[in-house]
Amino acid sequence: MRRFLILLFVTLLMGLTSHPYFVVVGGGIPRTGATPKAKEIVPAKAMYWKPLAKGLVRCELCPRKCLIPLGKRGYCKVRENRGGRLYTMVCDLPCAVHADPIEKKPLFHVLPGTKSFSIATAGCNLGCRFCQNWTISQYPPEQTNNYYLPPKDVVEMAKRSNCPSIAYTYTEPTVFYEYMLETARLAKESGIMNVMHSAGYINEEPLREICKYLDAANIDLKAFTERFYGELCDATLEPVLNTLKILKEEGVHTEITNLIIPTKNDSPEEIKKMCKWIVKNLGKEVPIHFSRFSPQYRMRNLSPTPVKTLEMAEKIAREEGLRYVYIGNVPGHRGENTYCPNCNRLLIQRMGFHVLGNHVVEGGCKYCKAKISGVWKMRTDANKGRE
């Protein structure tokens, strides 16, 4: 009975706080109404683009490489050609501001139990039919409720709310790249870590630049077929795999989320192929989260993922050698916990986004001392990539 009541409480809490516009009151974070509302959109110079003939520009931020005519915007709805120059329309204008448990990103191997100051702007460079945040990701900034929050204020609010990290999340940080980059740079100077939850659809040059300031990333590996990416996301798989390899090269702690959607990407063969690729290219230490789909946006006709499908994926991943395999969006499931890959003892016990116990000591298992991959203390550039 007690367990049932805890589960009910946590589920209700998760439902409430998972809304991207929900701004937590307390811990120094202003009420929604006290955060300055943006009065207008002020274009800022965009990075990574080339001018072409007749006023056309080509955006080179993401693999889409939009050709943008005068007065028009790219696919993401936030980068605009004004007079033959490219501008971003979302600098300093987040539409979601929230202090989240870092477990919600999900990042299970990064300072467990801490809060991450999370921001997002309007727009996305993918068009996933199952998007959970489509009311902000699939709209231009003119149609979202924005705040005016320049980078220095984001850092200040993160400090005041005792968040050791800032998360670029909810929509797609690639499309608010300039805002993320400047915030991340200032955060680093102030000793605050930077984490990102992204679809990983970004070109190599901007990715390597942001990696200088990134401590951790969770990348959505939405499926392991070009067909899925083409039909359901308007995107391609290969650049996402490239992003994962670059993050590894750059020493950014990386976790992977794979949202399993019934009949779309849930075949054992596909999951096995994906896990083999991860082990071969990234190693066995990469945490993977198999997450439960719930009907959303333009995919309301499907049922939620059966828990046994997630358990099947978990089993395959472990058989392929992955050491940290999680089941997400099933509060109370044992697949939320971290177990030592050496002695199998329970190391981090979770309920939803809440940490109930943590037995990782100085980056290792409290019982057998085996090293546990992750970021367990505040990072400096000196220890980046060496945990």
Ligand code: SF4
């Ligand atoms: S970031 Fe936006 S404008 Fe640039 S290529 Fe990608 S979708 Fe197009």
